[in-house]
Amino acid sequence: MTRSRATAIGFTAILMWALLALFTIGSAPVPPLLLNALCFGIGGLIGLVWTARRGFGVLRSVSWRVYAFGTAGLFGYHLLYFTAFRLSPSAETGLIAYLWPLFIVLFSGLLPGEHLTARHVTGALIAFAGAALIVLGRDSDGATTAAGLVLAFGCAVTWAAYSVLSRRLGDVPTESVTVFCLATAVLSVVAHLVMEPTVWPVTASGWLAVLALGLGPVGAAFFTWDIGMKKGDIQLLGVASYAAPLLSTLALVLAGIARPSWMLLAAAVLVAGGAMLAAGGRRTGRKT
Structure with a gap:
C-alpha cells in the first residue's frame, strides 16, 4: 500500500468524526458510557466482519500487550473525555x-x-487557531474547573500517544482493532453500571443515531485511522485532524442545529491554510 493511499484512508476517519457531534445529539438521552458501550459493540461487530476476510487466526498472533495497549488507548481516552466534560462542560x-x-x-x-x-509545526499551530475559533465560539452552559481541564489535557495526550505509538506496531494487523473495540465495549458497560443511570433511546431516530455512531465515528473510523497511523503521512494526518471540528460545525449548520457565521469562514481559512502548509512539506511515493 502506498503512503498516499494509506493517508487517504486515514483521512476517512476524520470525515467520520466530523459527524460525531451530529449523531451524538441525535442519540440523546443515552448517557455517555452506555453510548460508548453500544457504539464500540457495533464497532466490534464490524471488526469481526473485517477479520473474517483473513481468518480469525490472525488475532492469535497478536500479543496480549498489544491488546492491552489498544484497549487502554480507546477506553482511556473516552473515559477521560467524558469525565472531563462532566466536571467542566x-x-x-x-x-x-x-x-x-x-x-x-x-x-x-x-x-x-x-x-x-x-x-x-507552523501548519499545526495555524490549524489549531482555526479549531480554537470554532470551540471557543460555541455556547457553553457550564463552568470551567481545574480538574476538568487536567483530565481534558490527559485525554489529548492519551489519544496522541495511542495514535503515534500505533506507528511502532506497524507489523500488527489492523484486525487487532476488533479486540480493542470489543474490550472497550465491555469496560464501558462496567463503568456505566458504576457511574451512571441506564437510559435508552426513546425514538426510532435515536436508535438510528446510535447505529450510525457505531458504524462510523465510533466504529469503522478506528480501523481506517489505524491504517493511516501505521502506513500513512502521520504529520499530515495530525494537522488535517483539525478539519474535524470545522466539518462537525458545518454538519450542524446543514442540519439546522447551528447557525453560519463569519467566524466559521475564518476558521475554515485557518484550518485549510494550516493543512496546506503542512502538506507542502510531506514526502510522497514511498511504499510501506
Whole structure:
C-alpha cells in the first residue's frame, strides 16, 4: 500500500468524526458510557466482519500487550473525555481536549524514519487557531474547573500517544482493532453500571443515531485511522485532524442545529491554510 493511499484512508476517519457531534445529539438521552458501550459493540461487530476476510487466526498472533495497549488507548481516552466534560462542560475544556492533533505532529518527530519540519509545526499551530475559533465560539452552559481541564489535557495526550505509538506496531494487523473495540465495549458497560443511570433511546431516530455512531465515528473510523497511523503521512494526518471540528460545525449548520457565521469562514481559512502548509512539506511515493 502506498503512503498516499494509506493517508487517504486515514483521512476517512476524520470525515467520520466530523459527524460525531451530529449523531451524538441525535442519540440523546443515552448517557455517555452506555453510548460508548453500544457504539464500540457495533464497532466490534464490524471488526469481526473485517477479520473474517483473513481468518480469525490472525488475532492469535497478536500479543496480549498489544491488546492491552489498544484497549487502554480507546477506553482511556473516552473515559477521560467524558469525565472531563462532566466536571467542566465548557468551551475551554473542548479546546484543551483538541490539543491531540498538535501532539500527534510533535510526538511523530520522535519516531524512526520520520522527520518533523517547521512547516509541520507552523501548519499545526495555524490549524489549531482555526479549531480554537470554532470551540471557543460555541455556547457553553457550564463552568470551567481545574480538574476538568487536567483530565481534558490527559485525554489529548492519551489519544496522541495511542495514535503515534500505533506507528511502532506497524507489523500488527489492523484486525487487532476488533479486540480493542470489543474490550472497550465491555469496560464501558462496567463503568456505566458504576457511574451512571441506564437510559435508552426513546425514538426510532435515536436508535438510528446510535447505529450510525457505531458504524462510523465510533466504529469503522478506528480501523481506517489505524491504517493511516501505521502506513500513512502521520504529520499530515495530525494537522488535517483539525478539519474535524470545522466539518462537525458545518454538519450542524446543514442540519439546522447551528447557525453560519463569519467566524466559521475564518476558521475554515485557518484550518485549510494550516493543512496546506503542512502538506507542502510531506514526502510522497514511498511504499510501506
